[in-house]
Amino acid sequence: MPAHVPSATDADCLVASGRRVFQIEAQALEAVGARVGADFALACQRILACRGRVVCTGMGKSGHVARKIAATLASTGTPAFFVHPGEAGHGDLGMITDADAVLALSYSGESDEVLMLLPALRRLGNMVIAMTGRPQSTLAREADVHLDVSVPAEACPLHLAPTSSTTASLAMGDALAVALLEARGFTADDFARSHPAGNLGRRLLLRITDVMHGGQDLPQVGEDASLAEALMEMSRKRLGMTAVAGADGRLAGIFTDGDLRRALDRGIDVRQAGIAQLMTRNPRTVDAGQMAAEAAHLMERHQINGLIVVDADGRAVGALNIHDLLRARVV
Template identity: 55%
Template sequence: MTAPPAVSFDAERVLKLARETFDIEARALLALQARQGDSFVDAVRAMLQCSGRVVVMGMGKSGHVGRKVAATLASTGTPALFVHPAEASHGDLGMVTPGDVVLAISNSGESDELAAILPALKRLGVTLVAMTGRPDSSLASHADITISSAVDQEACPLNLAPTTSTIAQMAVGDALAVALLDARGFREEDFARSHPGGSLGRKLLTHVRDVMRSGDDVPQVPPSTPFVDTMREMTRKGLGATAVLGERGEILGIFTDGDLRRLVEQGRDLRALTAADVMHRSPRRVRSDALAVDAADLMELHRITVLLVVDADDRLVGVINTNDLMRAKVI
């Protein structure tokens, strides 16, 4: 077995090429600003008004970019999917409907696989948007709208490997998504609904009622409860606190582990006390329909670990602590 050829490694050259890559790609992104105009606006308008979906296509590295662009559009309020041009010639063209907008990405604009399906796309009557580095290309000549993703040079020292051009395509795709989400009035809540498994989704979609303890799990005692029985209720429910309720179920106060520590430090005779003697009056509370993240913020602001949960009439309906929020991955 022959040994691999020796490779000369020059650390200074490695860093030099890295910095040059950043410089070339940064200049290319800035140059894209001047290349966008009415065509970009027309493309956004077409995608905004289409009754179907934005179908993104691209081959090779442009295809990889296309998958990301389609995913970004879909997650920001614009229904989109990626269709591989080669597979489209063998049946996947059925995914494209007359109400769609097709975003075809090709730096050269001469991709054989895209060229092969252009007549079929025309027959479907879709709006064809070309994202290309060559406005004189075959793709651009067939397109209804052409967006420029042109770059002056690739970051590759050989000026061959798609590097700067793919960064430009990605940036134009992001610009389309941002313009569209703004035009749609897309909000944080909308983003959360399409990302229910992410941290933002959990924070914006999880309400206090979704994670609070309720029913028999809520520790509560009347104000006349002896101190020992008050502690038993806290221990039984395992929340480190208990609500103190009046005869009509109104909230009179709360007693917590922190209150217990302070009593011990004061040297009080605990056996002679009742819940009314040890409770903290006017406790912090949160509405059950509030976002769980708001409960977390309230706990952090007041440096507490337990909140009583009330309904619109300020009646006790539950309790929530930091462990509940951690289990729900809100904090």
């Protein structure tokens, strides 16, 4: 029988094609990374000295990359936004002020829409950083700083679709963002402030006061209360627990659904029992000023489902349980 001739849709051929792309693009990144030097440092220094924002621009695939770079810069402490070069020539140029720096991307360095902006940017006095794959191109020569992102080969076998070149440009943008982040002393808290809706933002910004039940919603009884009174308070506040305050107003203990089950197991007459003999003394507590993530960590470490929040005097000011943290998506 004739030998099987693999087609381009065979699994092995598809896998080999995919791996070849990774190899080519890895080689491209290595080549571009080796060229990061004085021009890169100068670009960072100019951006750090900029009184305005970094305006990223580019056409086609370079435009998509420029938009992503702008988003990365903005989220890591360098105010930035994207301007489409075609729209800039029809009014959006007004978005750029003389205090802004411009990061212009064009792998060929000859994109007409980008080059048409240069005279206007010169009149405004903007500093222009170019990112191209041709150091001798018009854009590279006209820019104040040039970042060379030329690659040995595109991963596209037709050498037509931007592949390695766009990956290299993205990596150069990330390199700028990280270098600027470190130079500014940008912290995880700073990052969280620009990502309040994300997981990190919730973990680093959400405080216990944002999720706890306080005021009239705080379940609390006095130490002289009966078990029946405590159960009624727990039912009204629906947290599965109640704080127990001592005669001085400070937290004396906590009574939970678990304490009730343990009391029933011990055969205690719940109709006659007082809360003082059934509550858990010296319970785990948290401070109102702590982060919600700290409460989640405390619950996990001690395998408990609820916490009483106390003030500096040891008085109960709030309560929260694991469901509150789940609703806030802290855990």
